[in-house]
Amino acid sequence: MESKDTIIMPDQPVTMGQLLQLFSQLNTNKPPPPPSETSTSTTTISIPTFSISEKLTHQNYTMWSRLMQLALSGRDRLNHIIADPPPQTDQEYSQWTRRDSVVISWIIESIHPDLVNQFIDFPIAKTLWKGIETVYSSGGDGLQIFDLTVKANKIEQRTDTLEKYYSNLITLWKEIDRRQPNPMKDPEDKVIYNQLTQKNRLYQFLAGVNETFDKERRDLLLQDPLPTAEEAYAFIRREIMRRGIMKKEPSSEVDSSGSGGVFAVRGRSKKSYRKNDDRSHLQCTHCGGMRHTKSECFKLVGYPDWWPDTRKKGAKMAGQLSDQPRSGRAAVVSSTKSDENMAAMVKYSKEDEGNREKQKSEKMGRRK
Template identity: 45%
Template sequence: MADENTILTKIPDELTLQIAALLRNGLGGQPTTTNSENLSLGIKLEGDNYALWATLMKKAIGGRGRSSHITGEPSPPSKDDTAFAKWEQDDQCVFTWLIQNIDASLVNNVSQYPTAKTLWDGLAVTYGSETDSLHVFDLHKRANSLRQGGDTLEDCWNKLQKIWMTIDRRDPNPMKYAEDIQIYNNKVQEQRLYQLLTTIDDKLEPIKRDILKKDPLPSVEAAYAMIRREVARLNILKPSTTEINRPI
């Protein structure tokens, strides 16, 4: 099992960009508070966003000089040491910060840990594991069952992208040689193309068929661009309400 540092070093470029965006925008418009008893990142751990959350959380705790309570270095003082009472108070504070930044639906599963370090390690094992087969299965299930419904095309694309990014992080390409890596990536692209076409509205069946007739099949990004152009064309050609109601 990879340790927490190994997990964090594998954050993909997309997550790095998300971190930069959050920092530019003041952590989602909710800057870290100055009250020593409270700390808000502006985002909460929801499971899929562990890598981003852990990176920001580690920086926020480190910024308040409490990194040792999640890294374990240096080791805490013994219980008979006069410094233990102060260490325990600080540890409870860090524990509270962690809980404050975890989604309410997950709190009951993690609140039983005795120290901030054991809580931090438990979160890394539960949500940072790259070999969590059940979670990977759930992600694939969500991608396959996603439907546009009342969402915009862009909303659907963003939801799929988020799921795919998490799958890539938790279930990376297992191939060793360049040719095999490319073959695997091509199959993944094909699968994601089918997921995109399944997700979007049935009213776009004509453009779906056009995409599937292409040989070779386009990448999922190219297919999305084609669909966007078609949606834009249909919106331009759509008659206005005035035209619809105009008497013949």
């Protein structure tokens, strides 16, 4: 006797309708899932990985606690260390307990192994957090606040970069704020208190920067309203970058023509000509002058605009005298010596003229 579920006959072709009927019966006769696979996922808690860059030691509580708060807040578990647990009669208490156990495991894993034993027995995350704070936080200790304030007032940049100097100040300021938070209650009073604090920190920052930024310091203190310490830091940092760019720019005083290495470029200041180069060992073979060569001699390449007209004329005449042909050994005569020779020649010329007048007078007297 054939089964009632048998549809396909051995001696007959299978039609599309029979196939569809077969698939329908397979879906209908599918056994239900076992009870263990029912919707229990709503109560399943997955434990994500948790890691911060610092493990709690005797010296780094401030940084560690801040990193832990950020990490817990990012996982929506910050309330486990700052809020009280729900009552045990609450229907969510069981799930809260499981989540709190996860937070405790995160905190324990972030403590140095040498310190774990003293914190392993706390029942909930909030009491564990409070216990760590009691042991390693100085709280509002007046001595600690005094020491931090003295350090903030005395710190200076010196050989540090501006970034490192400002980072050190920020660390001290954050320690002070944690131990001495804003005590005001009224919102307006809180704003005034914060403004006064920012002004004092601006003075601390500017007092410690190097003297090379005196101009920037004055400009910042003359602003109304005064900038914050952060704005002052950004202002001086931009100035440092500007100076670095200016140092890299090529000098416009260098002769780019390459003709004989001419040093004396028109328009160049006399101050930069003498200050930037050690030329005491040079001597010109044309005029005999010091501190330059023949290819740089003003008598050959021209005089700059800052050269006095009187000196131009005198040097020109001396150059003309020195250019006259000479017999025998060639002598190197300085421009100063040439001026003296020129003056002597004028003197001798006047004396010769006087002698000629005297002789003429004597002849006239003899004739009479």
